[in-house]
Amino acid sequence: DAMVIQNPRYQVTQFGKPVTLSCSQTLNHNVMYWYQQKSSQAPKLLFHYYDKDFNNEADTPDNFQSRRPNTSFCFLDIRSPGLGDAAMYLCATSRDGGSSTDTQYFGPGTRLTVL
Amino acid sequence: RKEVEQDPGPFNVPEGATVAFNCTYSNSASQSFFWYRQDCRKEPKLLMSVYSSGNEDGRFTAQLNRASQYISLLIRDSKLSDSATYLCGTSYGKLTFGQGTILTVHP
Numbered sequence: 001d002a003m004v005i006q007n008p009r010y011q012v013t014q015f016g017k018p019v020t021l022s023c024s025q026t027l028n029h030n031v032m033y034w035y036q037q038k039s040s041q042a043p044k045l046l047f048h049y050y051d052k053d054f055n056n057e058a059d060t061p062d063n064f065q066s067r068r069p070n071t072s073f074c075f076l077d078i079r080s081p082g083l084g085d086a087a088m089y090l091c092a093t094s095r096d097g098g099s100s101t102d103t104q105y106f107g108p109g110t111r112l113t114v115l
Numbered sequence: 116r117k118e119v120e121q122d123p124g125p126f127n128v129p130e131g132a133t134v135a136f137n138c139t140y141s142n143s144a145s146q147s148f149f150w151y152r153q154d155c156r157k158e159p160k161l162l163m164s165v166y167s168s169g170n171e172d173g174r175f176t177a178q179l180n181r182a183s184q185y186i187s188l189l190i191r192d193s194k195l196s197d198s199a200t201y202l203c204g205t206s207y208g209k210l211t212f213g214q215g216t217i218l219t220v221h222p
């Protein structure tokens with residue numbers, strides 16, 4: 001059974017039209033992460049939630065926002081997508097985010113196309 | 116300098132070959148180390164964690180050298196199904212990935 005679920009798997013939006021990507025988890029993990037991965041590049045961390053505490057990476061554009069209404073769900077909002085935001089968006093979870101043995105589990109990703 | 120660096124390859128090897136990947140990291144405070152496998156257009160999946168003592172899982176062996184700040188992955192008896200991108204990751208509070216090494220195993 002899928003443990004980290006992302007919807008939709010493929011999203012097409014227009015330049016400047018807001019879009020929301022969804023992630024849910026059945027692992028009851030404390031930490032949820034959002035990564036952006038462009039072709040032939042490493043996944044890049046955008047932000048993460050430790051429980052309800054939001055942690056933004058310094059170089060994450062303001063265009064990207066996130067919400068975590070409860071333990072199971074986390075959303076990525078892109079307020080005004082540009083062509084450069086076309087990428088795979090990966091959600092991941094981990095149990096506590098701090099121990100040396102903590103492991104991240106990834107969802108299948110949402111591939112975003114911006115027209 | 117990137118925080119985690121890998122040779123992007125690609126590595127093209129025949130079935131049955133032994134292949135090794137290296138990864139260097141710059142943050143000496145990194146506490147955890149991982150190898151992930153990522154198939155084309157799929158999510159990264161944990162292949163193995165890397166421990167100071169080195170660890171082995173079947174045909175895969177991972178090593179960590181803290182003094183030189185690199186980790187390695189050795190794949191023995193390569194299979195066609197091993198073709199993928201291999202991402203190394205280091206963690207100090209957050210997980211940072213290298214750009215990945217592409218492996219293609221051919222008949």
